[in-house]
Amino acid sequence: MSRPDELLLAAQSPDTTRRWPVLLLRHGSLGVFALILLGFAVAAPNFLTPGNLANVFSQSAILGLLAFGLTCVIIGGGSNVVAGGLDLSLAANLGLCAAVFSRLNNAGLEPWLSVGLTLACGLAVGLLNGLAVLLLRLPPLLATLASMNLLAGLELVLTENTVVPTDAALLDLLSGGTWLGVPALAWVLLVTAGLLTLLIQHSVYGLRLYAVGEYPHAAEAAGIRVPAYVLSSYLLSGVCAAIAAFCSAAFFSGSTTGSGEMLLSVVAIAFLGVVFSRRWVASIPGTLLATLLIGFLINGFQLLNISSFWVNGVQGLLILLVVAASSALSRGEAS
Amino acid sequence: MSVGTASLGGRGGWQVVLPLTLPLVLLVITVLFAWRAPGFLSGGNLTSLLLNGFVPLAIVAIGMTCAVAAGGMDLSVGTALDFASFSFVVLLNAGHGLGLALVGALGAGLLVGLFNAGLIAVLRISPFLATLGTLFIGTSAQQLLSDGGQPIYIAADVRPGLTSLTLLGAPLPLLAVGVLALLYGVILGRGRLGRELLAQGTQPLLAYYSGLSVRRIATSVALAGALACGVAGVLLASTVNAYVPLSGNAFLLNAIGAVFIGTTLNRQGRANIPGTLLGVLFINVIANGLLLIGWNFYWQQVATGALIFIVLAFSFASRRLAG
Numbered sequence: 338m339s340r341p342d343e344l345l346l347a348a349q350s351p352d353t354t355r356r357w358p359v360l361l362l363r364h365g366s367l368g369v370f371a372l373i374l375l376g377f378a379v380a381a382p383n384f385l386t387p388g389n390l391a392n393v394f395s396q397s398a399i400l401g402l403l404a405f406g407l408t409c410v411i412i413g414g415g416s417n418v419v420a421g422g423l424d425l426s427l428a429a430n431l432g433l434c435a436a437v438f439s440r441l442n443n444a445g446l447e448p449w450l451s452v453g454l455t456l457a458c459g460l461a462v463g464l465l466n467g468l469a470v471l472l473l474r475l476p477p478l479l480a481t482l483a484s485m486n487l488l489a490g491l492e493l494v495l496t497e498n499t500v501v502p503t504d505a506a507l508l509d510l511l512s513g514g515t516w517l518g519v520p521a522l523a524w525v526l527l528v529t530a531g532l533l534t535l536l537i538q539h540s541v542y543g544l545r546l547y548a549v550g551e552y553p554h555a556a557e558a559a560g561i562r563v564p565a566y567v568l569s570s571y572l573l574s575g576v577c578a579a580i581a582a583f584c585s586a587a588f589f590s591g592s593t594t595g596s597g598e599m600l601l602s603v604v605a606i607a608f609l610g611v612v613f614s615r616r617w618v619a620s621i622p623g624t625l626l627a628t629l630l631i632g633f634l635i636n637g638f639q640l641l642n643i644s645s646f647w648v649n650g651v652q653g654l655l656i657l658l659v660v661a662a663s664s665a666l667s668r669g670e671a672s
Numbered sequence: 673m674s675v676g677t678a679s680l681g682g683r684g685g686w687q688v689v690l691p692l693t694l695p696l697v698l699l700v701i702t703v704l705f706a707w708r709a710p711g712f713l714s715g716g717n718l719t720s721l722l723l724n725g726f727v728p729l730a731i732v733a734i735g736m737t738c739a740v741a742a743g744g745m746d747l748s749v750g751t752a753l754d755f756a757s758f759s760f761v762v763l764l765n766a767g768h769g770l771g772l773a774l775v776g777a778l779g780a781g782l783l784v785g786l787f788n789a790g791l792i793a794v795l796r797i798s799p800f801l802a803t804l805g806t807l808f809i810g811t812s813a814q815q816l817l818s819d820g821g822q823p824i825y826i827a828a829d830v831r832p833g834l835t836s837l838t839l840l841g842a843p844l845p846l847l848a849v850g851v852l853a854l855l856y857g858v859i860l861g862r863g864r865l866g867r868e869l870l871a872q873g874t875q876p877l878l879a880y881y882s883g884l885s886v887r888r889i890a891t892s893v894a895l896a897g898a899l900a901c902g903v904a905g906v907l908l909a910s911t912v913n914a915y916v917p918l919s920g921n922a923f924l925l926n927a928i929g930a931v932f933i934g935t936t937l938n939r940q941g942r943a944n945i946p947g948t949l950l951g952v953l954f955i956n957v958i959a960n961g962l963l964l965i966g967w968n969f970y971w972q973q974v975a976t977g978a979l980i981f982i983v984l985a986f987s988f989a990s991r992r993l994a995g
Binding site: 425474482486487489490491498604605644648652653 | 811969971
């Protein structure tokens, strides 16, 4: 069974002569990633220690999970940022889910019930977004912008804009547990990435989701029920936000304010991940690599005592470089 | 045939109703608040609503309107605003006088626009991602300039006091909104650039093959947006007598919301200045009115979000019915 993107690639460009700049750039971006790691490894002696690496993985978990959700929506809705798939409500959804979990848990509900209801909350937000996009025909950008405001308000109602501390066995396990020397948060990130990779990159569902996003008319003509796939991408995004909420609650021992500030980083990571994919499309492995790249950058800067104020700028420059290179490449292919 | 005429008649009806949605909703909530909320119509409240709420958001949203009309998006409005306000405060504190500070501030705002223009027109990066990159770089730059977010206050002896000035009885900030709205409205609605910009926004391929210069349009849009944000930066700095790092980002999502709410005023759903201004007013009136009604502060946010959702949903649904 070939990977979906290989199938599409084979269908699209039979001539292999055009592919070498693409391959060079793709491997080039992996090369840049490796160079950054090497640079930090040389400059900061404790950078490559297992403890530090585990640290980076678990600190990347929250952003990574949110970025996975956005990646699903981008794949299912198409990569046009204004008319295509976009979920601006992800970070607010995390904030709301974390608040819901903390409140329910503090109210003394059975642990499995609070976990279930929190997941349901994330799913409900996904459903709301999906229905707003499909039934009301709102552009995703607007639909999720509006729901973001709504969710941020609901979170305020639940938390009254303060930290809601909570204590649960699940959170202790997530924040303190390790297995095979790898912390639990890193496991959550990697396992979710693995499952989503199987689902999105290696299954019929995933292939159809890509088709729905990039060529909706062709997908419809081929008998794929486009609305169901688009809706499913928003549901996936909602679940990702709920899982990220558990990680966030474990990290901060409860719900915190200001989760909305993660939104633009999540958007940046999802679009940055495009560079690590074979066909310059959003993909789960690409998003994982982009998440880790940003995680390593932040961590490396800390170890080298470089001000963390530089991180945003480097991230911005990376996005611009990636997108400029990709648009130059696609122009080269078009001509 | 009779079905056809009936649906045609229905469409005509919706086409008349659609552009009236926003003004009607605005009227209804204003009347409701005037009736239920004590002090909503008092001079003090209206002045504060207009000067503190409406003015800065309106100016930023006017800039955003150009970007959306041209089919793009500007996520770096806050960056342009902050850079302008930073330059304004620093130049004033260095004793260069109000004139030079104004020029410097607008120049700093335009610099952000020029950066965006380069990314969009020369490197062909889509406006959304280009301005996202600018936003991140701008965030770093401000953190480094302000030691991680420390405000810079305007020294007491060089405070510009722009916001308390009045001209012919109207406060200066409100006049600034009026002038900018008129200027941008005429350019967008009547001028050649506006037509080209809308062509680019609605039919980019057609515009390209008709020989319109995509680069020139992208550059004008980026500079026009940045100039408006520069003005907003100056007004904001002279209102609070300080440069507060990263304060411009607070306007970003509301400005996008206002512009898109405003597109309901146009039958073709295009971004337009009068619609944007009504959209900004809508957002501000809801926030202010709910505050005065004495609702729980946290529920106000929910209600604001829900109302914006409802207006967007209704207007998009009716646009679909109108065909």
